[in-house]
Amino acid sequence: MEQPLTLAAYFSGWAGSRPARLAIAATMEALASAAVELSDLLALGALAGPMGRLTGRKGDVDEQKEIDLVANNLLIDVLRKAPVAALASEEMEAPLLLDAKAPLLVAVDPLDGSSNIDANASIGTIFTVLPALEHNEEPSAFLQRGVNQLAGGFFLYGPQTVLVSTVGAGTQIFTLDRRSGTFLLTHPKVELPLRTSEYAVNDSNTRHWDDPVRTYIDDCRRGKEGPRGRDFNMRWTGSPVADFYRILSRGGIYLYPGDKRREFRNGRLRLIYEASPLAWVVEQAGGAASTGRERLLEVSPKSLHQRIPLIAGSRKEVEHAARLHDGLQIRGERSPLFSRRGLLRF
Helix, strand or coil, X not given: CCCCCEHHHHHHHHHCCCHHHHHHHHHHHHHHHHHHHHHHHHHHHHHHCCCCCEEEEECCCEEXXXXXXXXXXXXXXXXXXXCEEEEEECCCXXXXXXXXXXXXXXXXXXXECHHHHHHCCCEEEEEEEXXXXXXXXXXXXXXXXXXXXXXXEEEEECCXXXXXXXXXXXXXXXXXXXXXXXXXXXXXXXXXCCCCCEEECCHHHHHHECHHHHHHHHHHHHHHHCCCCCCCEECCCCCHHHHHHHHHHHCCXXXXXXXXXXXXXXXXXXXHHHHHHHHHHHHHCCCEEECCCCEHHHCCCCCCCCEECEEEECHHHHHHHHHHHCCXXXXXXXXXXXXXXXXXXC
16 A cells, blocks of 8 residues: 655645745644644543633633643744744734744634533644735734635544645645654545535524524425425534534535524634635535625635634535525425425425
8 A cells, every 4th residue: 555645745745846835835734743732632631631621701602711722822832933924813812923024824723612622522723824914913914815815724633633724726634643643645635525415503503593594404304305305414513623524524514604693693603714714625625615695715804703604515505505595496495385396406
């Protein structure tokens, strides 16, 4: 069996001698080194101390745990040695200036899904790499659309530790070889199926959803007897990185919409350092990502920690959900005529 490429070898081949790409490659290697250390720490569980201990709150709804701060500090340490001008993080109100002359910006959710830490469920690190601008210590430097990303993806700390990443040349998956402490390329070209019969959504929020999301999920629940004409399964982990990895592995659609509650009117996920990189790896794998109204990567951020609705996954399912948001198909397909044998199938 041919030995897979190491992460360093892959990015070295991709970068060649181009300075801009070499900077991205160095930053990816720095992020990977932090992930190796964090993976080892998480694997210790309770032996590493009270990692799930609550230390504060971030805004109205998000809790901050001990391990969130540990992960954030670890990323700061490794990125100080990378060609990164400034770091923005879910754990910090404002960006941290690292090297004003460096060409890149990095924004991260250091530990997505950390509420699952005490339950021994999969969690991860989400990141995006952007071009540096002027005044990189200011939040405005990070207010760039997702189409501006130079690299993005996430690390998943589960039964295996993996890196899902893209630099705009497809989506790749690297798996951590714990024997060597090295990430190896195990999936050179991830491809999502166009259609799916699996969806990921927090069903406990049903009563808060707007009509298009409620309609989409109701149709999936009705299975073969409804307008979709086939049965669907629901999966939900409470950790976006785990749900997205499953979708990238076997297809599916992920929905975290805005809803009628004041604090979630604009969704739950953060646009710049959560939704945008997740959307990009999905698009680069042949999928689609939308707010329900527009392509997510085209949204212009208004603030550093802005939230956004996200619907992402297999392209045909995302397009179908978007059509429901546009008000198309709902009225006809809800008619009793279509209850068992819809004339329109998707």
